[in-house]
Amino acid sequence: MLDIQNLSIRFTRYTFGLKKKEVCVVRDFDLSIAPGQVMAVIGQSGAGKSLLAHALLGILPRNAKVEGRILFKGKPLTPERLSALRGREIALIPQSITALNPLLRVGVQVARAARLSGISKKDVPTTVRRAFSRYLLRKEVAHCFPFQLSGGMARRVLTATATVGMADLILADEPTSGLDPITAREALTHLRELADTGKAVLLITHDIAAALQVADMVTVFCAGTTVEVARADDFKGLDQLRHPYTRALWDALPANSFIGTMKPIERTSDAAGCPFQPCCNDQNTVCGQSTPELKDSGEGRVRCHHA
Amino acid sequence: MITQFLLVKIFRLILLIAAVATLSFLLVSSSPVNPVDAYVGTAMLRISQDQREIIAKRWGLDKPPVERFGRWAGQMATGNLGVSTIFNEPVLSVIGKRFVTSFWLMALAWSLSGALGFGLGLIAGAREDTLLDRGIRLYAYTMASTPTFWVGMILLMVFSVSLGWTPVCCAWPPGLSAEQATLWQRLHHLLLPAVTLSLIGIAQITLHTREKTIEALRSDYAVFARAQGESIIGIVFVRALRNVALPAVTLQFASLGELFGGAVLAEQVFAYPGLGRTTVEAGIRGDIPLLLGIVLFSTIFVFTGNFMADLIYHLVDPRLRKTAGAIS
Ligand SMILES: Nc1ncnc2c1ncn2[C@@H]1O[C@H](COP(=O)(O)OP(=O)(O)O)[C@@H](O)[C@H]1O
Ligand SMILES: [Mg+2]
Numbered sequence: 001m002l003d004i005q006n007l008s009i010r011f012t013r014y015t016f017g018l019k020k021k022e023v024c025v026v027r028d029f030d031l032s033i034a035p036g037q038v039m040a041v042i043g044q045s046g047a048g049k050s051l052l053a054h055a056l057l058g059i060l061p062r063n064a065k066v067e068g069r070i071l072f073k074g075k076p077l078t079p080e081r082l083s084a085l086r087g088r089e090i091a092l093i094p095q096s097i098t099a100l101n102p103l104l105r106v107g108v109q110v111a112r113a114a115r116l117s118g119i120s121k122k123d124v125p126t127t128v129r130r131a132f133s134r135y136l137l138r139k140e141v142a143h144c145f146p147f148q149l150s151g152g153m154a155r156r157v158l159t160a161t162a163t164v165g166m167a168d169l170i171l172a173d174e175p176t177s178g179l180d181p182i183t184a185r186e187a188l189t190h191l192r193e194l195a196d197t198g199k200a201v202l203l204i205t206h207d208i209a210a211a212l213q214v215a216d217m218v219t220v221f222c223a224g225t226t227v228e229v230a231r232a233d234d235f236k237g238l239d240q241l242r243h244p245y246t247r248a249l250w251d252a253l254p255a256n257s258f259i260g261t262m263k264p265i266e267r268t269s270d271a272a273g274c275p276f277q278p279c280c281n282d283q284n285t286v287c288g289q290s291t292p293e294l295k296d297s298g299e300g301r302v303r304c305h306h307a
Numbered sequence: 308m309i310t311q312f313l314l315v316k317i318f319r320l321i322l323l324i325a326a327v328a329t330l331s332f333l334l335v336s337s338s339p340v341n342p343v344d345a346y347v348g349t350a351m352l353r354i355s356q357d358q359r360e361i362i363a364k365r366w367g368l369d370k371p372p373v374e375r376f377g378r379w380a381g382q383m384a385t386g387n388l389g390v391s392t393i394f395n396e397p398v399l400s401v402i403g404k405r406f407v408t409s410f411w412l413m414a415l416a417w418s419l420s421g422a423l424g425f426g427l428g429l430i431a432g433a434r435e436d437t438l439l440d441r442g443i444r445l446y447a448y449t450m451a452s453t454p455t456f457w458v459g460m461i462l463l464m465v466f467s468v469s470l471g472w473t474p475v476c477c478a479w480p481p482g483l484s485a486e487q488a489t490l491w492q493r494l495h496h497l498l499l500p501a502v503t504l505s506l507i508g509i510a511q512i513t514l515h516t517r518e519k520t521i522e523a524l525r526s527d528y529a530v531f532a533r534a535q536g537e538s539i540i541g542i543v544f545v546r547a548l549r550n551v552a553l554p555a556v557t558l559q560f561a562s563l564g565e566l567f568g569g570a571v572l573a574e575q576v577f578a579y580p581g582l583g584r585t586t587v588e589a590g591i592r593g594d595i596p597l598l599l600g601i602v603l604f605s606t607i608f609v610f611t612g613n614f615m616a617d618l619i620y621h622l623v624d625p626r627l628r629k630t631a632g633a634i635s
Contacts, residue, residue: 059533087536099531102626103549112545116536145625161535 001200002056002169003032007068009051009060009224025051026224029068030294030301031202033217035168038191038201040211040232042249043221049204050095052221053171056202057092058082072169087116091167095174097154100146107142110161117165131160135190152183159190170194171202176210188214208235209253217300220246223275226294229301242302245276274305282306312621316614320607327606328383331599332376342368345593346392388603389596393588398600402582406604408478408485409574409581411493413566415501416573420508421559427509428516429551433543435521443513451510455569459503459576466499473499476578500577504569511562516555523547549623556619563612567605 008027015021026048033039043049055066058079070077072085082090101109110131114124132142135156146154155175162170172191176184188203192214195201205211211218212232220228220243227243234240241247273288274280280287286305294303343359343366367375382389388398431443450458467475474480478496479488520543523529532546543551571583578584582601589597621627 054530054534057534059530083536086534092531092534094527094531094534096527098527101528101532101546101550103553103624104546112532112537113535147626161531 001033001035003071005030005069009055010065012063028225030226031219033200035198035200036195038195038203038215040203040215040218041221042208045206047221048224050173053173057086088118089167090169091162093158093162093172093175102146106144106157113161114164131164135160155187169200173204225275227303231299242297242307243304244280244282320610331602335595336372340593342595388600391594391597393592393594398596402600402604405582405585412500413570416504419505424509424512425516425555428513429520429543432517432520433539447510447513455507455572456576458506459573462499462503478579500573500579504573507569515558519551519554523550557616560612560616564609
């Protein structure tokens with residue numbers, strides 16, 4: 001469905017005296033996802049996860065530059081192709097409920113999304129009604145303004161908005177943030193159901209425990225780079241995990257030994273070496289000199305000089 | 308909810324009027340204008356000192372200021388604002404007549420600047436940093452820093468003097484009364500002053516709408532709309548229109564004070580017999596009752612503008628319109 005190789009996202013900023021400065025937020029990012037799959041993308045906050053989703057939709061700010069190879073359904077995803085696909089074949093479930101316009105009624109907003117996804121004018125009302133009932137939203141909710149909804153309801157409205165069309169690839173950005181465990185579980189179940197109908201779901205989150213409940217595969221994202229691709233099952237025990245960063249994340253899970261909280265990892269734009277090197281306990285000189293390649297490893301992949 | 312809102316506003320208005328009245332009274336009583344001189348005007352030389360004192364005594368000018376203020380405020384509270392010395396007519400009726408003339412001028416200028424400014428702001432914001440945006444911004448900044456009377460004079464020279472398309476002065480042809488003039492004649496006389504007044508007012512609303520449009524385009528809901536395949540034009544004209552229009556309408560109502568100030572200058576340039584010109588006359592010729600009346604009237608006028616702005620927010624913004632209860 002989607003195949004990303006060597007994706008990088010850079011921002012150009014103008015500092016004093018009109019000096020151009022480039023900041024590289026994502027680089028060497030690889031990911032691939034098949035229909036019917038839930039692929040979790042896990043990374044700390046600030047790792048560039050939301051930017052990744054926005055890059056896949058081509059809606060980054062104008063000062064952003066995206067490079068790399070993105071194949072969608074086997075064909076390169078060019079900007080022209082993207083503007084035709086956006087909202088029709090690729091849909092976003094945004095990170096925050098502020099993505100709903102505070103001054104428009106919820107029903108109007110979902111109907112507009114339906115219309116943009118290519119549904120004919122006369123079919124819009126039935127489609128919207130079906131989307132509402134699928135996510136257990138009562139009819140009256142359509143007449144509400146966003147501020148009248150509870151957090152969980154607003155989340156379901158966002159999911160309904162993204163799935164009202166026939167998109168085959170769903171990008172869910174932090175779908176559980178700010179939700180209580182029961183509502184979060186419900187949001188994740190909805191994503192699983194979508195994948196089970198043959199869609200590809202990219203579940204972007206910083207919460208591994210939540211992601212592991214529904215994901216088939218996990219891509220671990222460290223300082224803007226893919227460091228490991230693993231099956232969700234590999235997270236059953238420490239020994240199946242390939243990368244020291246992933247193992248550190250696993251340790252930090254509440255159910256496990258819990259060694260301590262992770263330091264956020266930052267990498268200056270073009271520093272050479274392994275992205276995880278500043279925090280790695282298992283490093284030697286080569287780690288500081290060259291960025292390791294992403295190698296196949298069992299059913300997953302890993303980017304480490306020592307794996 | 309709404310009654311409480313209204314009560315608070317009325318209470319504020321009363322406080323405001325009391326404050327403005329006190330301040331104006333203090334200013335007038337310490338000003339060098341002698342009301343008796345202003346009243347007798349050119350007959351000054353033919354009137355003896357005794358006669359002046361009789362007038363002063365009849366008006367209570369020999370009483371201490373606090374007592375004078377009490378009497379004046381008492382009269383005002385019953386709606387008696389006194390008689391204008393230059394028109395020899397009750398102040399209220401002078402203000403009423405002149406305001407009607409001004410009203411059409413201000414209404415036309417206000418709607419023109421509102422509609423054009425809003426449209427230009429939307430376009431500039433949607434096309435941020437393009438040549439179009441820069442042109443519109445340059446125009447707005449130029450207008451914002453140009454004095455009204457200067458724009459008025461330029462327009463007058465071009466359209467009335469050189470081209471002869473519009474009349475040089477007044478609100479209707481000289482020699483006719485307001486009732487005799489046709490609607491067309493009155494519109495014809497109204498056009499240039501109204502355009503002058505609106506050209507100045509456009510700047511603020513354009514720049515404000517532009518900022519709000521850019522802000523809306525960067526908002527989370529606009530990013531989500533883009534993800535749904537919405538175009539920039541679609542976001543500006545379908546999704547964000549309400550979010551941008553609400554503060555714009557509010558601003559337009561809140562700018563009635565500047566409109567009134569602009570009208571004073573524009574009416575002066577075009578010799579347009581409205582309330583603005585009357586204000587200048589009353590000031591120059593020391594017509595204190597009329598001047599005080601106009602001060603109070605303009606206070607209420609500006610207050611009404613701000614009140615409308617607040618009211619619209621309360622009626623239109625669903626977050627403030629707490630009628631529908633939350634559904635959960
Ligand atoms: N417009 C921008 N210009 C420059 N840097 C940006 C911009 N937007 C985001 N970033 C940077 O990109 C990083 C990743 O952001 P984001 O994708 O929101 O992280 P998250 O993984 O929490 O979703 C942030 O650290 C931020 O500093
Ligand atoms: Mg994010």
